[in-house]
Amino acid sequence: MVGVEFGDGDNAKVKSIVTDYLDRFGKIDAVWMDAGATAVAALEAFEDAGQPYPIIVGEDQQDFLVKWQENNLSGIAPTFPTFQWRTPIIAALKIMNGEEVPAVWRLPQPIVTNENLDQYVQPNMPPLHYAMCGCENMPDFPERWGGTK
Numbered sequence: 001m002v003g004v005e006f007g008d009g010d011n012a013k014v015k016s017i018v019t020d021y022l023d024r025f026g027k028i029d030a031v032w033m034d035a036g037a038t039a040v041a042a043l044e045a046f047e048d049a050g051q052p053y054p055i056i057v058g059e060d061q062q063d064f065l066v067k068w069q070e071n072n073l074s075g076i077a078p079t080f081p082t083f084q085w086r087t088p089i090i091a092a093l094k095i096m097n098g099e100e101v102p103a104v105w106r107l108p109q110p111i112v113t114n115e116n117l118d119q120y121v122q123p124n125m126p127p128l129h130y131a132m133c134g135c136e137n138m139p140d141f142p143e144r145w146g147g148t149k
Helices: 013-027 038-049 062-071 082-096
Strands: 028-032 055-057 075-078 111-113
Touching: 013 038, 038 055, 038 062, 062 075
Parallel strands: 028 055, 055 075
Antiparallel strands: 075 111
């Protein structure tokens, strides 16, 4: 392991951190990022250094997925889907309607891989959109989320 750093969700900071590590160690084989947007910044540090892309872990954010797809990266995106936001609302509505709510509510946690990447890339959505937002069947999708039909 080369190091562990916090990028604070700041693209410039993440790019600077990765650039510093590339300067110090010359080569990095893999990068674990828990954010899609800053994963793109990490990859840009490799581009600026003229280095090949590493194996990378990101998430289901569109700019990362598009970058991954366009550059045929070796990657994976284990997800904690943003659609989890709606689960307590659904549960509250069920309770208010006198319906039963499961004691344990297991949400799916899909993993984006090279094999299924194409099904998650949504080129009509803005860069910060999460592919697993759970909003696809909501009124006015995708326009209300900044996308186009």
